[in-house]
Amino acid sequence: MKNPYSDETFLARWLNNDLNDKEKAEFEKSKDYQKYITIIDKIDKLQSPNYNKKEVFNTIKNELQEKPKVRTFITRWTYGAAAALLALIGLFFFFDNTTTHATDYGEQITIELLDGSEVVLNSKSELKFKKSDWENQRKVTLVGEAFFKVKKGSNFVVETESGEVRVLGTQFNVNVQKDYFEVICSEGKVKAIGHNSTKEVILTKGKAFRVSDNIVENWETEITEPSWMSGETTFINTPLKQVIQSLENQFKISFDKKSINQDKRFTGSYNHNDIELALKTIFVPMEISYTFNNENHIVLVKE
Known part of the structure; x- marks a missing residue:
């Protein structure tokens, strides 16, 4: 946003409620005003670490007053820096919440x-x-x-x-x-x-x-x-693809499923402690053979 104000500490004075009546009235009529109000509201509503926005801007103001020789350069960037600081803090706590x-x-x-x-x-x-x-x-x-x-x-x-x-x-x-x-x-x-x-x-x-x-x-x-809270997952007339998904999540394995009908239903359970027993419990009754292609990948074929 372009800085429409001549005073580079304008935002700091606004946060400190130090604007005169004319400055305040003009600022509240500007397009930027509501954007900053929204950012401040987000910060105030969210739980954040100990952060004092007035103290930060007072620090910026004091540093500017102590270094008048760089006033022309700071006038161009302070407004953007202050706005960016507010925006970044607001966005950080908004999304990090x-x-x-x-x-x-x-x-x-x-x-x-x-x-x-x-x-x-x-x-x-x-x-x-x-x-x-x-x-x-x-x-x-x-x-x-x-x-x-x-x-x-x-x-x-x-x-x-x-x-x-x-x-x-x-x-x-x-x-x-x-x-x-x-x-x-x-x-x-x-x-x-x-x-x-x-x-x-x-x-x-x-x-x-x-x-x-x-x-x-x-x-x-x-x-x-x-x-499943006690180490055994139970299914009631559940589509086979959901049963297979459960096995994958439990044992960190994957399946080649293209040769079977995953819409078939399964009723039963499997134990979390033994992958070989779990595979037998599910696939043998459904007449599906399983072969380990490698340690973590299993090929399923209808018998």
């Missing part, structure tokens, strides 16, 4: 949120939320799978690329992959909304909801907590 938790292959972690709610994150999954917005909006973004124990309070939202879940206080599991969205309620009541489906459902204890390739499914279960 997001807290991210992620798991690796075969890893699980437990996360305590700001309100005391608890999230158990399954392997190769990611959870994000903004601390500054938490009091006004309890919202998290999930990639992968997680089990939630939500404290009662304001509306709690789990956003995913395939759908969202809204609750007040309950326990539930969410599993989201490409073209796949599954919610199982263990306690309380949740609303599940699939992005690729116009249907939304209210789930109570033991109710489950799934949207897979735009096909909506509902069923009931007696499971109170997901078995």
